[in-house]
Amino acid sequence: xxxxxxxSQLGEFGLIDRLTRDITFHNKSTVRGVxxxxxxxxxxxxxxxxxxxxxxxxxxxxLTYVPLKHLGYKSAVVNFSxxxxxxxxxxxxxxxxxxxxxxxxxxLEALYSGIRLACDIYGVDLVGGDTTxxxxxxxxxxxxxxxxxxGDIVTRDGAKDTDLICVSxxxxxxxxxxQLLEREKVASAGDPEFIxxxxxxxxxxxxxxxxxxxxxxxxxxxxxxxxxxAMMDISDGLSSELLHICxxxxxxxxIYEERIPIDYQTAVMAExxxxxxxxxxxxxxxxYELLFTVPLHYHEMMEKMKGVKVIGHITKEDLGCxxVTRDGAxxxxxAQGFNHMSxxxxxxxxxx
Amino acid sequence: xxxxxxxSQLGEFGLIDRLTRDITFHNKSTVRGVxxxxxxxxxxxxxxxxxxxxxxxxxxxxLTYVPLKHLGYKSAVVNFSxxxxxxxxxxxxxxxxxxxxxxxxxxLEALYSGIRLACDIYGVDLVGGDTTxxxxxxxxxxxxxxxxxxGDIVTRDGAKDTDLICVSxxxxxxxxxxQLLEREKVASAGDPEFIxxxxxxxxxxxxxxxxxxxxxxxxxxxxxxxxxxAMMDISDGLSSELLHICxxxxxxxxIYEERIPIDYQTAVMAExxxxxxxxxxxxxxxxYELLFTVPLHYHEMMEKMKGVKVIGHITKEDLGCxxVTRDGAxxxxxAQGFNHMSxxxxxxxxxx
Numbered sequence: 180x181x182x183x184x185x186x187s188q189l190g191e192f193g194l195i196d197r198l199t200r201d202i203t204f205h206n207k208s209t210v211r212g213v214x215x216x217x218x219x220x221x222x223x224x225x226x227x228x229x230x231x232x233x234x235x236x237x238x239x240x241x242l243t244y245v246p247l248k249h250l251g252y253k254s255a256v257v258n259f260s261x262x263x264x265x266x267x268x269x270x271x272x273x274x275x276x277x278x279x280x281x282x283x284x285x286x287l288e289a290l291y292s293g294i295r296l297a298c299d300i301y302g303v304d305l306v307g308g309d310t311t312x313x314x315x316x317x318x319x320x321x322x323x324x325x326x327x328x329x330g331d332i333v334t335r336d337g338a339k340d341t342d343l344i345c346v347s348x349x350x351x352x353x354x355x356x357x358q359l360l361e362r363e364k365v366a367s368a369g370d371p372e373f374i375x376x377x378x379x380x381x382x383x384x385x386x387x388x389x390x391x392x393x394x395x396x397x398x399x400x401x402x403x404x405x406x407x408x409a410m411m412d413i414s415d416g417l418s419s420e421l422l423h424i425c426x427x428x429x430x431x432x433x434i435y436e437e438r439i440p441i442d443y444q445t446a447v448m449a450e451x452x453x454x455x456x457x458x459x460x461x462x463x464x465x466x467y468e469l470l471f472t473v474p475l476h477y478h479e480m481m482e483k484m485k486g487v488k489v490i491g492h493i494t495k496e497d498l499g500c501x502x503v504t505r506d507g508a509x510x511x512x513x514a515q516g517f518n519h520m521s522x523x524x525x526x527x528x529x530x531x
Numbered sequence: 532x533x534x535x536x537x538x539s540q541l542g543e544f545g546l547i548d549r550l551t552r553d554i555t556f557h558n559k560s561t562v563r564g565v566x567x568x569x570x571x572x573x574x575x576x577x578x579x580x581x582x583x584x585x586x587x588x589x590x591x592x593x594l595t596y597v598p599l600k601h602l603g604y605k606s607a608v609v610n611f612s613x614x615x616x617x618x619x620x621x622x623x624x625x626x627x628x629x630x631x632x633x634x635x636x637x638x639l640e641a642l643y644s645g646i647r648l649a650c651d652i653y654g655v656d657l658v659g660g661d662t663t664x665x666x667x668x669x670x671x672x673x674x675x676x677x678x679x680x681x682g683d684i685v686t687r688d689g690a691k692d693t694d695l696i697c698v699s700x701x702x703x704x705x706x707x708x709x710q711l712l713e714r715e716k717v718a719s720a721g722d723p724e725f726i727x728x729x730x731x732x733x734x735x736x737x738x739x740x741x742x743x744x745x746x747x748x749x750x751x752x753x754x755x756x757x758x759x760x761a762m763m764d765i766s767d768g769l770s771s772e773l774l775h776i777c778x779x780x781x782x783x784x785x786i787y788e789e790r791i792p793i794d795y796q797t798a799v800m801a802e803x804x805x806x807x808x809x810x811x812x813x814x815x816x817x818x819y820e821l822l823f824t825v826p827l828h829y830h831e832m833m834e835k836m837k838g839v840k841v842i843g844h845i846t847k848e849d850l851g852c853x854x855v856t857r858d859g860a861x862x863x864x865x866a867q868g869f870n871h872m873s874x875x876x877x878x879x880x881x882x883x
Binding site: 210211214216217219220221222224226227228229230231232233239261262264267271273274275276277306307309311315316318322323325336410412427 | 617664
């Protein structure tokens with residue numbers, strides 16, 4: 180039988196000791212980690228970026244099919260992705276954790292093993308956090324600090340008319356992975372012996388459960404001496420993010436349906452579910468790919484860069500933001516992304 | 532009738548725009564705030580501290596008697612308190628917010644007005660965050676960044692034998708405020724017309740609902756040219772924090788019952804509730820006062836410093852950590868503080 184230790188046996192400080200023991204640091208900017216009122220870091224020569232992500236059980240993840248280790252890994256990686264999207268490198272991570280009494284110490288060790296694995300792979304130091312009880316399920320709030328040499332940071336407001344619009348990897352696969360996992364959850368009807376059918380769709384499941392941040396693309400761009408004019412990571416879907424860039428940069432855009440990178444498994448799954456493939460790729464969300472713009476003269480270099488695709492170009496603002504379909508028609512881009520706030524979760528609470 | 536706007540009418544990005552509009556910055560270290568993948572800060576000459584706090588409805592606060600504006604103020608201030616406790620000044624704040632559907636835009640505006648008021652009073656810049664739906668109640672995760680000149684940071688591990696142990700303000704009042712609010716909540720029996728009885732106990736209510744961080748003490752120490760050898764803020768009760776300092780510093784301590792600063796209203800309330808006053812002052816929690824140690828030769832200066840009391844001294848480790856009672860007896864100090872993790876909230880969830 181699996182060993183289970185109640186959190187109350189350790190208490191808050193014992194638990195923190197257990198989860199954070201033997202942490203080693205990767206970065207010289209990390210001066211002091213877990214164990215005081217605050218962590219201490221030092222950035223004498225660089226600009227520093229700070230980003231926070233909150234993940235709530237029942238809203239952002241379903242523990243029926245998300246293993247805790249994967250959840251930890253993903254929570255950290257999506258935070259790192261925000262830092263890379265500023266053209267910076269993630270350095271320190273703090274973890275705020277709210278835990279209900281159904282979780283044991285071993286559960287949290289699994290969660291932390293995922294967070295720590297992500298930290299090791301991406302060279303980030305886990306430096307602090309807060310751990311507390313929760314009345315309902317698991318609550319995660321991660322904050323990542325990163326840095327970049329002065330002048331290197333890329334924001335979303337620098338896109339210019341005629342710039343090329345580029346994306347890394349492929350789009351819509353994480354969303355299709357979610358559909359697949361939800362379908363198998365329904366099919367299992369709560370039977371613990373049920374074996375889900377993921378044959379030939381492993382990529383989709385991996386994209387949903389274990390996404391990676393595109394450090395490799397940031398490194399490629401760096402090596403090529405290219406600084407994007409604007410950049411974001413795609414967490415809410417391509418349409419939504421591209422509209423953010425165009426709004427902040429006061430531009431329009433044209434992207435081409437035929438150029439949107441879509442994996443074969445994504446296409447098969449969309450077919451099976453009778454869903455519009457392009458809609459899934461434009462609005463699916465959780466891709467954690469990079470969306471960026473570069474000046475037109477980098478065209479040849481971008482076409483050759485591995486893992487990157489040029490999908491269109493920036494235009495003057497008055498031309499609007501449009502998708503050019505395969506048959507040459509133009510459709511207005513709209514943000515129909517993963518907007519947790521516009522479809523509130525049903526509840527039976529009283530007004531405060 | 533009060534105006535109510537459903538969050539879904541604005542969506543996530545509209546809501547963030549509403550809550551963060553017209554933010555002005557106080558610090559030159561703040562380069563870029565809300566509105567990109569991450570905020571940008573710059574600290575070329577100082578050491579940087581980072582601290583995170585998580586507050587969950589039903590665990591850390593009860594909206595029956597905590598107004599949302601006060602909750603926002605307190606959430607920010609307790610985070611600033613952690614930064615001051617490092618002998619640093621808070622500079623930037625990020626706010627992670629999980630919100631269930633019973634909250635309206637106006638509710639969140641009230642919450643943010645408290646956060647922003649605290650930021651204005653303490654000179655901190657609200658630079659980012661994450662806002663999302665929650666299935667159950669309100670979840671807050673705040674991260675504060677601060678800085679101090681190199682060499683100024685004070686951690687908890689520097690206390691030395693014969694150092695004086697000092698605390699600011701008084702202890703136990705916030706805990707008694709909580710007892711009072713809970714008592715009146717029970718007495719109200721849900722009647723919205725009920726008028727709670729706070730006469731002569733206003734200080735206790737204020738200490739619970741609107742605590743302040745002790746920037747003034749940090750400034751006093753600075754002016755006097757005194758750098759504490761160890762420092763923490765008292766959030767879990769004096770006993771618990773002092774044990775942390777002694778453990779980290781490999782020392783023991785003696786504190787004197789008669790020297791523990793207790794307000795008159797705290798004493799009256801303890802009497803009314805038939806609670807042990809010293810226990811409340813040692814273990815009550817949420818005082819957000821500063822606990823620090825200074826070398827013995829500062830004795831005269833500390834005795835004269837306004838708002839600070841010398842309550843005892845550090846000893847060699849093998850002498851243990853003890854309270855000397857009024858009759859000269861010695862009692863072992865134990866951490867019986869506000870430990871959310873050791874008394875898990877009752878639930879009916881399944882194991883993951």
